[in-house]
Amino acid sequence: MSGFFAELSRNSHAVLVAVGQHIALSVVAILSGILVAVPMGVLLTYHTRAAKIVLGIFSVVNTIPSIVLLGVAMIFLGIGYIPATTVLFVYSLLPIMRGTYTGIKEVSPNALKAARGMGMSRLQMLRLVQLPLAMPSIITGIRLSSIYIISWATLAAFIGGGGLGDLIWMGLQTYNFNMVLCGAVPATILSLLVSFLLNRLIKRTSRHRREEVAA
């Protein structure tokens, strides 16, 4: 243990830089994932058949081992930050899209009937009724994506994406187990932290429900 802390203090600057890179990688991937997947999820609710196809395709993509996809991305996009982020972005889409889709599909038809009957436009229904009611489900999707992305971002190091994976990779190469921990521990903490914060957000957005939302 003391070896780990010694290693950590010796490499504190490198670790901080790696954490920064890791966050940058993940945040960009997830944010762009949200920007694309939420509207896609919404659009899919208007077309159930298309939804089945699109969600099916993404399910298949997400079963491809990330290391393979990183390899493919490297072939087409070269190495570095861009291909790494791109792959992570693609992975982030499915959980968010699915969360949005099911969240909106599960909105009570009675609420929609009332909304339409009182004179809401389609957009108003989406903004005032569907999205707020789907929010817990959407954030659950985002949380799921975030946990995946933060852990998979460690693999970005393989194609020169940087981040905490660099430390893990270097540690493995040099049999320096403490250096591996210097990458793994911050990555785990990051993941737990994001998960915790998003869980709180889920609870907040579903406070109107009587039953407790499962963590």
Added chain:
Amino acid sequence: MVHFVNVTMAYGAHTVIDNLNLHVEEGQLVVLIGPSGCGKTTTLQLINRLIKPTHGDIMVNGENIKSVDPVELRRKIGYVIQEIGLFPHMTIKQNIEIVPRLLGWDEEKKAARTLELIQLVNLDEKYLKRYPSELSGGQQQRIGLLRALAVEPPIILMDEPFGALDPITRESLQDEIVSLQKRLKKTIVFVTHDMDEAIKIADRIILMKDGKVVQAASPKELLSNPANEFVEQFIGRHRLYSGKADTVADVMSADIICAEKTLSLIEAVALMRHKRVPGLFVVDDENKLLGKVSIEQIRTSGLSERDVLSAVGIEQIRPVLETQSAKEVFDRMEAERLDALPVVDETNSVKGVVTRSSMVRSLADVVWGNPS
């Protein structure tokens, strides 16, 4: 206020509304009723353009709704549904204020109106901060009603609004809607399949079948003059007996207590005691009515037990005929403060008796239906 002119609505080959002509006057509470599939809900949803007619024109407030933006139209028409449909993520206050919000009212105006509304149904202000899931079904539907009233629309559509509530809550909400209607003078189109409800709240009942109006009339008119057999069947036990059937024969009891004029007083008194009546109708040996004798008369006559009834001095009584109207007899009993009147046929033969209790029983049958 609402006019349907030759409106037809069809899904492919299936005609739901068949050349419907309808007229709802301002300030009236009109109930659309009929068996399921008769098109009553479709008719309602045609009014706020949730459904578009295949043919025909619908005028709301003098405007053909074809030429009005449906979203704009709906904001001017209150809508209450059986499923209530409060927004679960909004507080009661936010739910009530949803249409004002769509119309861009400022906070102050919204808050003032909400307060006014919640007082209208005697709900405590504390409920405003709560979420719908914290309220009972009846309270939720009260809020559903307030939400529909929020921007004071002249017309309110209600689609079986109390159908999912328990009977006691339903009754109290029916009372509330009647009293609100009296105070606010809204035009209300109300769909139900419950005849009790329709009779209780309607100014006018429109009975539909297969997308057509079978009869449109006031509850009283519908019950006393059903247009055809279907209407009769549909209103069933609620049917009022029409004038022709409403005769003395309908309200009398055959159980008249008579005594022949030759009966001894001791037997007469025993009979009265046995039947627990204060007097007897007296007949001759051919069962023709002679009059009546009361226990009081026998007591004060000073006659002996072996004397016969005819010796007491029979009090003349004007009988009623079987064929007379029950109403006349009822009025006479009221006016003369009589407990019982004998019923005879044209030959003065005794047929039965009309008493206060036989009257009440017959009236009860009219109101609640005859179990036999």
